[in-house]
Amino acid sequence: MMESILAGADQLFTLPTMLTMLVGVVAGVITAAIPGFTITMAIVLALPLTFTMPALQGVATLLAVYIGGYTGGMISAALLGIPGTPSALATTFDAYPMARRGEPGRALAIGIWASFFGTLISSIVLIIAAPPLAMIAVKLGAWEYFALVVFALTIVASLVGKSMLRGLLAGALGLIIATVGADPLMGVTRFSFDLRMLSAGIPFLIVLIGIFAVSQLLREVEDAEEVKAGKQLIDSRISFKPWAAMREVLTYPFNLVRSSMVGVFIGAVPGAGGSIANLLAYDQAKRGSKHPEAFGQGASEGVIASESGNSATSGGGLIPMIALGIPGSAVDAVLMAALMVHGIGVGPRLIMDHADTVYGMFMAMFLAGAMMLVVCLLSMRLFLKVTNVPKSIIVPVVLTCCMVGAFALNNRVTDIYLLLGIGVFGYLLAKLDYPLAPLVLGVILGPIAETNLRRALMTNEDWTLFFTRPISLALLTLAALSIVLALRYRLKQRRQGLALD
Amino acid sequence: MSGTSSDSRPQGREPVPHGERAKAVGHIVFNLALLGIAVMMFVHAGGLPSSAWEPIGSGSFPRLMLALLALLSVLMIIKEAAKLRHTSALPSGSVGDWVWRHRLAFGVLGLFTLYAIAMPLVGFRWATLPFVLACQVLLGARRPRQLAIAAAIALFMSVGLDALFRHVFTISLPRGALL
Structure with a gap:
């Protein structure tokens, strides 16, 4: 083992590898910081560039893009209120309010440190627990997946905002939007109404960009006097105190570890990933907090949970890939392709046949995490200058990026029309005070829920299996508990409100 | 209201x-x-x-x-x-009154709609250039210096982004059916 570790280190700690990793981190941060451009897009664009590199250098560079991307998504979430990537959705809930009240530097610094610690914890778990965790993750059948999605759907209760009814309605809308297009099992086209742009379905990323970016930017320009006076998005002097932020993050060790473990587990479950992990970690942090009422108002605990949760999925996603050759997400599939291009077969024998590469990948995770930290700490003052740019410039520039992102996703012109339609719909929802996060959650979870429900019933028509299989039962019990606790919290809040009145 | x-x-x-x-x-x-x-x-x-x-x-x-x-x-x-x-x-x-107070948001939305309609017809470059410029003018860029900055940004976002995607990422943004 020691020999393999040393051989991996020997390949990794070379100038060319470290240089390409550094470029990868910077590219990942920048790409993911632009609303509409995703980590998957960055990784796919970087893949051909790694073909000429040795295997470990190629994979390490892609890992660097991956880890940089998870942090980059947080930048636009904090400064613009628009998640740069789906995995930064929950980051907007608290990082943006924190930035709006004049602390954008604190929001970014907390996010960076939480991302770093999340990556670190997930790398440690990856090294120690990859094989056993992978065995648990792949033992999940359709029943357990469905139960996991039901549990994740209960997060809606935490995201509903002031009105439970409006939140549930937004969640249901998301679940219905996800049913447009090809049926996940039979391939039957549903609800396309003979429109070409609907026949391929409504891509989740188009919903995310339209709902968050377009509607948020339109809300930014509602006050004509402010905009014409050249007002910036955030009124603040640039203040960036990374060490104070690190101390603040470390004052919530339980939140940090719990959120990271949520990220590792969700990352290890094939098909889930950062987009669910950040919301689940945020939800758990809110429920476990002594001050849940501060969530959504700029609570540092919320930023820590979301950012450590999404960054930890990077290590989690590698677990089934390394242990069993099953990619947990699209990004992991690209990493797998990078290994296969170099003739390295991915599967249970990977760790035995190419131990040096696997240990090199483990070390690359640590190294990329450290590089991300240094790059972000050095460049954040530059990113913070965005807050000084007038809205008259930010709005058209970001709208153009959204348009490019929407098109580049599938190279489909019809996605541009979808973006426009979803953007207008999102603005309407925002004006009527409907929370947008449950809708996005519904779009993410809808297809997973339907596929697994139908697959479970196709395998065995017996409904009771959802309650007799132990992991499924445990997850459904957690879901029920989650709803009871959310209702109890709301009742308590209402009583407190009445008492104050 | x-x-x-x-x-x-x-x-x-x-x-x-x-x-x-x-x-x-x-x-x-x-x-x-x-x-x-x-x-x-x-x-x-x-x-x-x-x-x-x-x-x-x-x-x-x-x-x-x-x-x-x-x-x-x-x-x-x-x-x-x-x-x-x-x-x-x-x-x-x-x-x-409500519509008047939201005039800028509706203005930007109108321009964005035109942009989405124009892109498949005239291509990314020629749709983006006027969109970014008009949007900045609508949102308050009126003085000569502001207009010069607005034009430079519009050029970068249209011609610059198109070149970046075409030559670096080998992704072809819409060319325009009418061109």
Whole structure:
């Protein structure tokens, strides 16, 4: 083992590898910081560039893009209120309010440190627990997946905002939007109404960009006097105190570890990933907090949970890939392709046949995490200058990026029309005070829920299996508990409100 | 759309401002539309084929969700309709005032709509250049220096981004059917 570790280190700690990793981190941060451009897009664009590199250098560079991307998504979430990537959705809930009240530097610094610690914890778990965790993750059948999605759907209760009814309605809308297009099992086209742009379905990323970016930017320009006076998005002097932020993050060790473990587990479950992990970690942090009422108002605990949760999925996603050759997400599939291009077969024998590469990948995770930290700490003052740019410039520039992102996703012109339609719909929802996060959650979870429900019933028509299989039962019990606790919290809040009145 | 409610409201009720009434009307109209769409889709889903291999077919899951949406919409309509009963009608011209206050947002939305329509026709470069420029002018870039900056940004976002995607990422942004 020691020999393999040393051989991996020997390949990794070379100038060319470290240089390409550094470029990868910077590219990942920048790409993911632009609303509409995703980590998957960055990784796919970087893949051909790694073909000429040795295997470990190629994979390490892609890992660097991956880890940089998870942090980059947080930048636009904090400064613009628009998640740069789906995995930064929950980051907007608290990082943006924190930035709006004049602390954008604190929001970014907390996010960076939480991302770093999340990556670190997930790398440690990856090294120690990859094989056993992978065995648990792949033992999940359709029943357990469905139960996991039901549990994740209960997060809606935490995201509903002031009105439970409006939140549930937004969640249901998301679940219905996800049913447009090809049926996940039979391939039957549903609800396309003979429109070409609907026949391929409504891509989740188009919903995310339209709902968050377009509607948020339109809300930014509602006050004509402010905009014409050249007002910036955030009124603040640039203040960036990374060490104070690190101390603040470390004052919530339980939140940090719990959120990271949520990220590792969700990352290890094939098909889930950062987009669910950040919301689940945020939800758990809110429920476990002594001050849940501060969530959504700029609570540092919320930023820590979301950012450590999404960054930890990077290590989690590698677990089934390394242990069993099953990619947990699209990004992991690209990493797998990078290994296969170099003739390295991915599967249970990977760790035995190419131990040096696997240990090199483990070390690359640590190294990329450290590089991300240094790059972000050095460049954040530059990113913070965005807050000084007038809205008259930010709005058209970001709208153009959204348009490019929407098109580049599938190279489909019809996605541009979808973006426009979803953007207008999102603005309407925002004006009527409907929370947008449950809708996005519904779009993410809808297809997973339907596929697994139908697959479970196709395998065995017996409904009771959802309650007799132990992991499924445990997850459904957690879901029920989650709803009871959310209702109890709301009742308590209402009583407190009445008492104050 | 702010102001106080009518004196004719029932005693013991909190005054509901005009903003609340406008929102209530908005919710009712929106949820009626959702209800209509949900019913239409529910009927449509009934015609989707079922499978011999599985107990629930293509239409079952959407129908379940649509029924849930319809139920929530009805609850929302009932809740908001109750608010209407103890508020007075909106003052005349309030809708016009609201639209005027949101003129910049609607202006940007209008430009964005034109941009989306124009892109497949004239291509990314020639759609983006006027969009970014017009948007900046609409949002307040009027002085010569501001206009020069606006033009430089528009050029970078159109020609620059197009070149970056074409030559570096080998992704071809729309060329335009008319060009």
